[in-house]
Amino acid sequence: MLRLGEVPTLVVSSRDAAREVMRAHDAAFASRPLSATVRVLTSGGRGIIFAPYGGSWRQLRKIAVTELLTARRVASFRAIREEEVGAMLRAVAAAAAAGRAVELRAALSALVADTTVRAVMGDRCKDRDVFLHKLQRTIELSAGFNPADLWPSSRLAGRLGGAVREAEECHDTVFGILDGIIQEHMERTTSSSCGAGAGDGDGEDLLDVLLRIQKEGRLEFPLDMLAIKQVIFDIFGAGSETSATTLEWVMAELIRNPKAMHKATAEVRRAFAADGVVSESALGKLHYLHLVIRETFRLHTPLPLLLPRECREPCRVLGYDVPRGTQVLVNVWAIGRDERYWPGGSPEEFRPERFDDGEAAAAVDFRGADFELLPFGAGRRMCPGLAFGLANVELALASLLFHFDWEAPDVADPAEFDMTEGFGITARRKANLLLRPTLRVPVLAQGYVDYRNKEKVMEPSCACIPLGSSQLKWYRRLANVSSTLARPNAMPGHILRPAPNGGKLQVAFPLDPQEHVEQVVVVVVAGG
Numbered sequence: 001m002l003r004l005g006e007v008p009t010l011v012v013s014s015r016d017a018a019r020e021v022m023r024a025h026d027a028a029f030a031s032r033p034l035s036a037t038v039r040v041l042t043s044g045g046r047g048i049i050f051a052p053y054g055g056s057w058r059q060l061r062k063i064a065v066t067e068l069l070t071a072r073r074v075a076s077f078r079a080i081r082e083e084e085v086g087a088m089l090r091a092v093a094a095a096a097a098a099g100r101a102v103e104l105r106a107a108l109s110a111l112v113a114d115t116t117v118r119a120v121m122g123d124r125c126k127d128r129d130v131f132l133h134k135l136q137r138t139i140e141l142s143a144g145f146n147p148a149d150l151w152p153s154s155r156l157a158g159r160l161g162g163a164v165r166e167a168e169e170c171h172d173t174v175f176g177i178l179d180g181i182i183q184e185h186m187e188r189t190t191s192s193s194c195g196a197g198a199g200d201g202d203g204e205d206l207l208d209v210l211l212r213i214q215k216e217g218r219l220e221f222p223l224d225m226l227a228i229k230q231v232i233f234d235i236f237g238a239g240s241e242t243s244a245t246t247l248e249w250v251m252a253e254l255i256r257n258p259k260a261m262h263k264a265t266a267e268v269r270r271a272f273a274a275d276g277v278v279s280e281s282a283l284g285k286l287h288y289l290h291l292v293i294r295e296t297f298r299l300h301t302p303l304p305l306l307l308p309r310e311c312r313e314p315c316r317v318l319g320y321d322v323p324r325g326t327q328v329l330v331n332v333w334a335i336g337r338d339e340r341y342w343p344g345g346s347p348e349e350f351r352p353e354r355f356d357d358g359e360a361a362a363a364v365d366f367r368g369a370d371f372e373l374l375p376f377g378a379g380r381r382m383c384p385g386l387a388f389g390l391a392n393v394e395l396a397l398a399s400l401l402f403h404f405d406w407e408a409p410d411v412a413d414p415a416e417f418d419m420t421e422g423f424g425i426t427a428r429r430k431a432n433l434l435l436r437p438t439l440r441v442p443v444l445a446q447g448y449v450d451y452r453n454k455e456k457v458m459e460p461s462c463a464c465i466p467l468g469s470s471q472l473k474w475y476r477r478l479a480n481v482s483s484t485l486a487r488p489n490a491m492p493g494h495i496l497r498p499a500p501n502g503g504k505l506q507v508a509f510p511l512d513p514q515e516h517v518e519q520v521v522v523v524v525v526a527g528g
């Protein structure tokens, strides 16, 4: 038990205590404390992540689990993930061709942010960089070590450091961006509602789902626009940072451990040699890569203290009384490095083989049942985005290893590679991740998967052309009457998708993979 400023805080640092808190007394510890900065950042505890335990949180959590983050929904975003990973690979290939190192942290953050934003809103966000910057500050501010959070009863502390003021500024900027995006999204939906695809429940992005649920009503707690914005912000906050942090640490550990890098790379290249590209549907055949991810979660759990819980009723944990209102931090970072649970060599050592068949930890998994490995937490407040997060991590990692060899410039001894952690509610690497890629397997100009026909069509290249609302309206009418627009074996210049996804039309055109294309002009002629 610690007292952080005025805040009584129980730190849970063993597997048994974690099991008590998140299984035996899960209901008692299912709330979250609302510090002064978090209160501002979450519009007073709205949304899911920091909402106090109660009916409103239960309702939003149910929507998340049964509608937004289901396995089926995650699978429906596969094309987005493959397109975004493809775009990142092409940028890395360009750097490799120029002999340049890549700032991989920035590339991975942008990848996960773009993938998430498209899953949420169907389109990229033009203010992505401002958004990411504010998100990063939000994460630092919500760590809870500001005077205003440590001395909640002190007015002076509230003014010191300016954290609350900065939280207000972050909140206003982010919600301003969200307002614009939602407005655009609603205009797009209205203008396309006369044609095919609209309102049929197919290809919904997460904002569509939330707006549909809002419209349907029948909710105990009305889903107002503020709640919708907060949920969207939650998904960005919880989804982007954690997945990008995991990817960053996996790559850093593989650089530090050349043998593991070699083994993981060889496995991925063997598995996808015939296809020339990593596809999500076949990731299940990778064994070692999954051990590498599990080992990274053990040593570099993105949320080292999970997210804070709060004790709702007086409770006894391992014989100790825990008063109501106590903040609880589960030190997953320490549990993941405790030699009592990780025998067989130093627990600090990165050794994915510890999870291999026949090893002591082989059966230990991270899905909330084994309390020595809890990157996603456990119990009622466990992460509902596990499948979403893993999908982002696995495809990107396998693709980076499949196409490129990696080295750290100016680091003579890989064991010396800097692994210092930064400060915040997430534990990122402190330093940038500057790595030099060497192209080993060519990167396709662009891949395209035809899901209607359940077959894979690799075109020389495709362009995604954003359509204005009047073009989109005409296009939808056209698509309704002319099924010839949908061509599974499209020739260059042909329209690939019968119903534009998120106001975009996909068009195939010939492209030399080495060629750099500045602009593609597509003329959509209404009426055929």
Ligand code: HEM
Residues within 6 Å of the ligand: 048, 049, 050, 061, 064, 069, 234, 235, 238, 239, 240, 242, 243, 246, 302, 303, 306, 307, 308, 374, 375, 376, 377, 378, 379, 380, 381, 382, 383, 384, 385, 386, 388, 389, 390, 393
């Ligand atoms: C590698 C990726 C991820 C990791 C390691 C991770 C980890 C976590 C952890 C540790 C918690 C707190 C659990 C607890 O208190 O016991 C959490 C909560 C949460 N995560 Fe994730 N997460 C990841 C990805 C995602 C994604 C992609 C989404 C959504 C798209 C998401 C949505 C959430 C939400 C909404 C909560 C709050 C749950 C609640 O309080 O009821 N997470 N996550």
